[in-house]
Amino acid sequence: MHKIFISIITLLLGLPLFAQNLTEKFNDAMNAYNNQLYSEAYKIFDEVIKDYDVEDELYSVARFYAANSLLKMGKKDESTSGFEYIVNSIVWSKFREESLFKLGLIYYDLNRFALSRKNHLMLIYQYPNSEYLGSSMYWIGESYSAEGKLDDAIEFLTQAIEDKSANRYRDHSIYALASIYEKKHDYQNAVKYYDQLLTYHSNSSLALEAQVRIGVCYFYLKDYYNSILELNNPDIQKLPTENLSEALYLLANSHYRVEEYSDAANTYSEVIKRFPNSDIYRNSQYGLAWSLFQQSKYGEAYQVFNTLSEGYDSIAIKSFIWKGESKRYAGQTNEALAIFQNFLVKYPDDPSTTLVENLIGLIYFDQNKFEQSTQYLTNATSSEDPLTRAKAFTMIGEIELQNKNYIKARGNFDPAVRISSEESEVHLRALLGLGVSLFHLGDYNEAVENFRQAETIDPAFEQDKINFYMAESYYSLGKYQEALSRYNNIKSTEIEYVRQVTYSKGYCQFNLGNYSNAAYLFSEFIQNYPDDFRMTDAKLRLADSYFGSKNFAAASKIFKEVFKSGKFSSDDPYTYFQYAQALYKSGESNAAIDEFRNLQKKFPDSKYGESSLFTIGFIRFQEGEFEEAINDYRMVMQIYKKSSLTPAVYYSIGDAYFNLGEYDSAIVNYRNVLAKYPSSEYAYDAINGMQYSYVAAGRSNEAINLIDRYVSQNPNLKFSDQIYFKKGEIYYSQRDYENAKLSYQEFLVKYPKSSFVPEAYYWLGKSSQNLKQDDEAIFYFSKVFDNYPGSESAAVSVIELGKMYEAKGNYQAGIDVLERASSKLKDSPRLPEVLFLKGSAYIKVDDVQKAYATFEELAMYHPETVFADRGKIEMGLIDLAISRFNEADKNFLDVAGRRTDDLGAKAQYQYGVSLFEQGKYSEAVSALVRVRTVFSQYEPWISRSYLLMGDCYVKMNDKRQAEEMYRVVVTKHKGNELGEEARQKINKLK
Structure with a gap:
C-alpha cells in the first residue's frame, strides 16, 4: 500500500x-x-x-x-x-489486472460463478505472467466445485497447485482438491492430497482439518487402523464442536470395526457426554450399546437399547429388536420372547417384523418347539431383507432335516444359498444343509460341490461335519483316496464320529488295495465296538484284508479255509505288473515306480519288461515331472532297440517337451513318428501334436505346410482326410475366413467321400456368414440339410438357416426350412431347438394357431428340454392374449413350479399378469411376491413384479402400498424406462 x-x-x-x-x-x-x-x-x-x-x-x-x-x-x-x-x-x-482478480472474488462471493470464472480466465489469458495466476486457477476450481462440476474443478485446482507463480492460496488449492476427491468417493486420491498439504504446508490453518479428513477417508477405505492412528491425535480437541464430534464418532466406529470394543465404548461415551445436542448423539448411543453387546455385557447393552427403544425413529425400532436379542444372548429367552411379541404388537406393519418373527422362530427352535418355530419362520421367508429370508429358509431346512424330509429340506436350503451373501454365516450354514440334503438324496457330486464352496469361503467353518459328509460322498462315488483324506481330517472325539470314521476308513483302505491298513482298522473296529450291528460285515472285510495282505493264516481262521486263487505270486510277471499298476492307481506313485523297476530287472525279456519302463515314464508325465519322464522314455529305446512301443515313446517324449514349452524339441519327436512310423496309430496324434506346437510357437503357416506335406506323402492313410480337414480349422480359429473357405473347398475336391464332408459344408457356411456373404452361407447350410440329413451338422445348419431368414425378415422361408427339418430330423438331439424356432417364426407371421400347435408338440414330446419350457411360456402368452386364463395359468405354473432360473421367474411373473387380467388382484400380489422370494436374483422380473403389484394395489384402492411398490422400482432404476414408468405411475396417484 x-x-x-x-x-x-x-x-x-x-x-x-x-x-x-x-x-x-x-x-x-x-x-x-x-x-x-x-x-x-x-x-x-x-x-x-x-x-x-x-x-x-x-x-x-x-x-x-x-x-x-x-x-x-x-x-x-x-x-x-x-x-x-x-x-x-x-x-x-x-489496475486492470487487479480489477479482474477482484471481480472474480466478488462474483464468487455473490454466487455468480460463471461471471467469476469469466474474469479469472481473462486474467489468466491476458496476463500470463500475473502474480494472481495460481490464485485465479484456485478460485476457478472453487467455482466449478460450488456448481458440482467436479471434474472441471479438479482440472483447475491441479493447475493451481502445479503453478510456479506466487499462489497465496496453494494450501487452500490442495485442500479443495482433496475435498473434491473425497466428494467423488475417491478416497485414495483424497488421502494423497491431504497428506501433501500436511507435508508441504504443515503450518497452514487447514493442517489440522486435513489430518482429520485423512482419518475420515481411511475409515471409508475400510483401513480402520490408519483411521484410528489419524483420529487419535490429541490436537483434534482444537477442532470446532461440529467437526470434533464427527471425528470422535468416526474414531469410535473405527475401533468397533477392528473389534476394539472397549475403546469403541469409551469413545462413544465421550461423544454422548460432551455433545448431547449433536445430530450423532443417538447414533453414538446405538454404537455404545453394540460395543457393550460385543463384549458380552448383555445387561448393560440392554439398558442402552431399552432407552433408545423409547424413541420414534429407525434407531428406536432397531434398538427394540436388539434389547430382545440382549436378553436372548443373556439366556433370558422368556423375557426375549415377550419383547419380540411386544414388538409385533407395537410395529405390526414395520418391515422388521419378519426379522422378529425369524428370531421368535429361532427361540422356539432352540426349545424344540418345531411346529411353532416353523409357523414364525415361514412368515419370515417373505421378508424384503435377503438376510432375514435366508436365515428363515435355513432354519426351516434344518427342521426338515431333523424330520428326514430331505426334499423339503433341499427346497428351503436352496433359496437360502441363492439370496444370502457369500461372506455371511447363514450362507455357509445353508450350503452345509443343502449338501447334507443332497447327500441323503443320492446326489453326491452336487453335495460335494456345496461342501467345497463352504470350505473355500471359510476353511474353519464346521470342519468335522464338512469333512465327514464329503468323505461319505466321495466314498459313494468310488473316490476312495479322496474319501480317506477327508476321514483323516476329522478331529472330533465324539463316539459316533469315531465309530463311523473307523469303519469307513477300513473300507477305503480295502478298496484302495491298502490291505494291511484295512486289516488294522477293521480289527480296531471289532475290538472297540463288539455290539455294533455291522460286526459280521466287519469280520468278513477283515478276512479279505488279511488275504489281500498275504496274511493267509489269519484269513483262514475267519473263512475256515485258505483261498489260494487270488494270492499274489512274485514269480508271475503279469501279476507283478498288475500289482505295480494297482499301487499307482491307488495313489502310491513312488512305490509303483519302484516295483516297475524291480519287475524290469527281474523279467527283462518278458513283454512286461519294456512296458514297465514305459509306464514309469507315463507316471512321471502324469505327475508333471516331464524332464524325468523324457529320460525314462528314452531308457525304453536304449534297452529295447526294437521295441514295439517306440512310436508311443517318440510321441510321449513330444508331449513332454510340449508341456515344457520346448516346442521345437516336441516337433522333432513328433516328426520321428511320422517319418519312421507313418502308418502307426500314433501318426494322427503326432500330426496334432506338431500342429499345436507350431500354433503355440506362433508359426501357424508351418502347421499348414506340415499338413500339406504329410497328406501329399501319405495319400492313402485312413485318416489323411481328418488331417487335411484341420487346415480349415486352423484358419477359422484365426478368423481368416477367406482361407478357411478355400481350405474347406479344397477338402471337398480332395476327399469327396469323406465322412467329414457335411461338416466341411457347414463350416463353409459359417465362414461365408462371417464374411457377410449371406447368399453363399444359405447355400452351404442348405446343402448340408438337403444332402446329409443324417449328419450331426444337419440340425445346426437348419438352426443357422432359421436365424438367418429371421434376421432378413424372410419369415416364410424360415418356416419352410424349419417345417422340413422337423420331419427329417426326428432323431436329432437338436430337434427341440428347431421346433422352438419354428413356433417363434409362426408367431412372427401372426399364424398363432400353428405356433401354438408347434409349441404343444415340443412340450409333449421333449418335456425334459429347456426349449419345452420356453414353448410352454409362449403357449401361456398366447392363451393369455385370447383370455384363455385357465390354460395360461396351467402353463405358467408348470414352468414356475419346476424351474429356479430366469425362465421360472418369467413364468411366475406371467402367472401374476394372468391373475391381474382376471381381476384377482390379491392372488396376483401373492403370485408376484413369489417372484421376489424365489427368483430374487433375476432382474428385470423383480422390478416388473413390483410395478404390477403397485397396479394391483391401485385396483384395490390401497394407494399407500401402491406407491411403496413403485418407489422400489424408481430406486432401482433411476434414469431408465422402468424407473420412468414407475415415476409416472406415482404421479398419477396424486
Whole structure:
C-alpha cells in the first residue's frame, strides 16, 4: 500500500499548477482511504472522477480506489461497476489486472460463478505472467466445485497447485482438491492430497482439518487402523464442536470395526457426554450399546437399547429388536420372547417384523418347539431383507432335516444359498444343509460341490461335519483316496464320529488295495465296538484284508479255509505288473515306480519288461515331472532297440517337451513318428501334436505346410482326410475366413467321400456368414440339410438357416426350412431347438394357431428340454392374449413350479399378469411376491413384479402400498424406462 501511495504522489508532482486543487482533493481521498474512512474516501474519489478525463492516469487510479472503497464498505454489487469500468473501458490501466482478480472474488462471493470464472480466465489469458495466476486457477476450481462440476474443478485446482507463480492460496488449492476427491468417493486420491498439504504446508490453518479428513477417508477405505492412528491425535480437541464430534464418532466406529470394543465404548461415551445436542448423539448411543453387546455385557447393552427403544425413529425400532436379542444372548429367552411379541404388537406393519418373527422362530427352535418355530419362520421367508429370508429358509431346512424330509429340506436350503451373501454365516450354514440334503438324496457330486464352496469361503467353518459328509460322498462315488483324506481330517472325539470314521476308513483302505491298513482298522473296529450291528460285515472285510495282505493264516481262521486263487505270486510277471499298476492307481506313485523297476530287472525279456519302463515314464508325465519322464522314455529305446512301443515313446517324449514349452524339441519327436512310423496309430496324434506346437510357437503357416506335406506323402492313410480337414480349422480359429473357405473347398475336391464332408459344408457356411456373404452361407447350410440329413451338422445348419431368414425378415422361408427339418430330423438331439424356432417364426407371421400347435408338440414330446419350457411360456402368452386364463395359468405354473432360473421367474411373473387380467388382484400380489422370494436374483422380473403389484394395489384402492411398490422400482432404476414408468405411475396417484 505504501509503494502504491508513493507512486501516486510522484504522479501528482508532475501535474500543472492549475490542477493543484484536484491534487489536494486526491490527497484528501487517499488519506481518508488509508485511515479506513471508506465512505468519505469514496465521496472525494467520486468528485475527482468527475473532474478528470478518462485518458488521465489519475482517473483510473481514482476509479480503482473508489470501487475498492465501496468493496471495503461491504457494497459488493455497487463496487463491481467501478471494477468493470476499468476492465472494459480503461484497458491500459495498471489496475486492470487487479480489477479482474477482484471481480472474480466478488462474483464468487455473490454466487455468480460463471461471471467469476469469466474474469479469472481473462486474467489468466491476458496476463500470463500475473502474480494472481495460481490464485485465479484456485478460485476457478472453487467455482466449478460450488456448481458440482467436479471434474472441471479438479482440472483447475491441479493447475493451481502445479503453478510456479506466487499462489497465496496453494494450501487452500490442495485442500479443495482433496475435498473434491473425497466428494467423488475417491478416497485414495483424497488421502494423497491431504497428506501433501500436511507435508508441504504443515503450518497452514487447514493442517489440522486435513489430518482429520485423512482419518475420515481411511475409515471409508475400510483401513480402520490408519483411521484410528489419524483420529487419535490429541490436537483434534482444537477442532470446532461440529467437526470434533464427527471425528470422535468416526474414531469410535473405527475401533468397533477392528473389534476394539472397549475403546469403541469409551469413545462413544465421550461423544454422548460432551455433545448431547449433536445430530450423532443417538447414533453414538446405538454404537455404545453394540460395543457393550460385543463384549458380552448383555445387561448393560440392554439398558442402552431399552432407552433408545423409547424413541420414534429407525434407531428406536432397531434398538427394540436388539434389547430382545440382549436378553436372548443373556439366556433370558422368556423375557426375549415377550419383547419380540411386544414388538409385533407395537410395529405390526414395520418391515422388521419378519426379522422378529425369524428370531421368535429361532427361540422356539432352540426349545424344540418345531411346529411353532416353523409357523414364525415361514412368515419370515417373505421378508424384503435377503438376510432375514435366508436365515428363515435355513432354519426351516434344518427342521426338515431333523424330520428326514430331505426334499423339503433341499427346497428351503436352496433359496437360502441363492439370496444370502457369500461372506455371511447363514450362507455357509445353508450350503452345509443343502449338501447334507443332497447327500441323503443320492446326489453326491452336487453335495460335494456345496461342501467345497463352504470350505473355500471359510476353511474353519464346521470342519468335522464338512469333512465327514464329503468323505461319505466321495466314498459313494468310488473316490476312495479322496474319501480317506477327508476321514483323516476329522478331529472330533465324539463316539459316533469315531465309530463311523473307523469303519469307513477300513473300507477305503480295502478298496484302495491298502490291505494291511484295512486289516488294522477293521480289527480296531471289532475290538472297540463288539455290539455294533455291522460286526459280521466287519469280520468278513477283515478276512479279505488279511488275504489281500498275504496274511493267509489269519484269513483262514475267519473263512475256515485258505483261498489260494487270488494270492499274489512274485514269480508271475503279469501279476507283478498288475500289482505295480494297482499301487499307482491307488495313489502310491513312488512305490509303483519302484516295483516297475524291480519287475524290469527281474523279467527283462518278458513283454512286461519294456512296458514297465514305459509306464514309469507315463507316471512321471502324469505327475508333471516331464524332464524325468523324457529320460525314462528314452531308457525304453536304449534297452529295447526294437521295441514295439517306440512310436508311443517318440510321441510321449513330444508331449513332454510340449508341456515344457520346448516346442521345437516336441516337433522333432513328433516328426520321428511320422517319418519312421507313418502308418502307426500314433501318426494322427503326432500330426496334432506338431500342429499345436507350431500354433503355440506362433508359426501357424508351418502347421499348414506340415499338413500339406504329410497328406501329399501319405495319400492313402485312413485318416489323411481328418488331417487335411484341420487346415480349415486352423484358419477359422484365426478368423481368416477367406482361407478357411478355400481350405474347406479344397477338402471337398480332395476327399469327396469323406465322412467329414457335411461338416466341411457347414463350416463353409459359417465362414461365408462371417464374411457377410449371406447368399453363399444359405447355400452351404442348405446343402448340408438337403444332402446329409443324417449328419450331426444337419440340425445346426437348419438352426443357422432359421436365424438367418429371421434376421432378413424372410419369415416364410424360415418356416419352410424349419417345417422340413422337423420331419427329417426326428432323431436329432437338436430337434427341440428347431421346433422352438419354428413356433417363434409362426408367431412372427401372426399364424398363432400353428405356433401354438408347434409349441404343444415340443412340450409333449421333449418335456425334459429347456426349449419345452420356453414353448410352454409362449403357449401361456398366447392363451393369455385370447383370455384363455385357465390354460395360461396351467402353463405358467408348470414352468414356475419346476424351474429356479430366469425362465421360472418369467413364468411366475406371467402367472401374476394372468391373475391381474382376471381381476384377482390379491392372488396376483401373492403370485408376484413369489417372484421376489424365489427368483430374487433375476432382474428385470423383480422390478416388473413390483410395478404390477403397485397396479394391483391401485385396483384395490390401497394407494399407500401402491406407491411403496413403485418407489422400489424408481430406486432401482433411476434414469431408465422402468424407473420412468414407475415415476409416472406415482404421479398419477396424486
